[in-house]
Amino acid sequence: NAGVTQTPKFQVLKTGQSMTLQCAQDMNHNSMYWYRQDPGMGLRLIYYSASEGTTDKGEVPNGYNVSRLNKREFSLRLESAAPSQTSVYFCASSEVAVPDTQYFGPGTRLTVL
Amino acid sequence: AQTVTQSQPEMSVQEAETVTLSCTYDTSESNYYLFWYKQPPSRQMILVIRQEAYKQQNATENRFSVNFQKAAKSFSLKISDSQLGDTAMYFCAFMNLYNFNKFYFGSGTKLNVKP
Numbered sequence: 001n002a003g004v005t006q007t008p009k010f011q012v013l014k015t016g017q018s019m020t021l022q023c024a025q026d027m028n029h030n031s032m033y034w035y036r037q038d039p040g041m042g043l044r045l046i047y048y049s050a051s052e053g054t055t056d057k058g059e060v061p062n063g064y065n066v067s068r069l070n071k072r073e074f075s076l077r078l079e080s081a082a083p084s085q086t087s088v089y090f091c092a093s094s095e096v097a098v099p100d101t102q103y104f105g106p107g108t109r110l111t112v113l
Numbered sequence: 114a115q116t117v118t119q120s121q122p123e124m125s126v127q128e129a130e131t132v133t134l135s136c137t138y139d140t141s142e143s144n145y146y147l148f149w150y151k152q153p154p155s156r157q158m159i160l161v162i163r164q165e166a167y168k169q170q171n172a173t174e175n176r177f178s179v180n181f182q183k184a185a186k187s188f189s190l191k192i193s194d195s196q197l198g199d200t201a202m203y204f205c206a207f208m209n210l211y212n213f214n215k216f217y218f219g220s221g222t223k224l225n226v227k228p
Contacts, residue, residue, distance in 0.1 A: 033216075035218075040122075040220055041220055042117070042119075042219050042220040042221055043204065043216075043218040044218070045160075045215060045216065048215070050118055050193060057216065083134035088156065090158065092158070099147065100170060101163060102158075102160075103156035103160075103161050104150075104157055104159075105157070106155065106157045107156040107157065
């Protein structure tokens with residue numbers, strides 16, 4: 001039981017490049033989330049998926065797209081990376097049968113030059 | 114929108130002593146959950162404790178306890194018998210019971226436990 005896994009752990013991009021961050025969970029959770037963490041600002045929600053086949057915007061969705069590929073996997077795509085997207089990205093999952101807590105992955109440190 | 118404020122960017126405590134981390138929040142909702150998460154240098158977020166707003170009794174988990182003051186919108190975390198392994202960033206978080214897909218996090222408090 002690995003919990004929530006994320007790949008890659010580190011990535012450096014040049015401005016304008018694209019990439020996809022991968023996230024998978026093996027806890028059979030319905031809901032999945034993408035956050036970014038910037039110094040002094042805590043975590044901010046980018047997108048979430050309440051269930052397979054649905055996605056919704058969070059606080060800071062601009063510049064990102066997501067795909068809920070199946071119940072296990074939720075990917076985050078940067079189509080044209082900008083230096084302002086330099087951050088640490090966390091994926092999380094939770095069970096929403098009742099309000100519950102979120103389980104986080106180890107994070108991806110992304111630098112955009 | 115909900116806001117969560119942690120006014121202590123960094124704190125230090127001696128091993129075996131007690132420390133309290135502060136958190137305040139702003140909401141017009143009456144039903145919600147509050148959380149404290151720990152983020153060690155490994156960066157993975159770990160749930161420390163959870164409090165349901167409808168419960169008057171403060172939550173406790175071993176050495177961790179909270180002081181939940183609903184009227185004051187305050188939610189502090191007390192760590193007793195601090196251990197070196199408690200060194201981490203601590204985040205306070207809010208979740209609205211009617212929109213529980215959205216968590217709101219504070220900016221964090223860095224706790225250093227000194228030997």
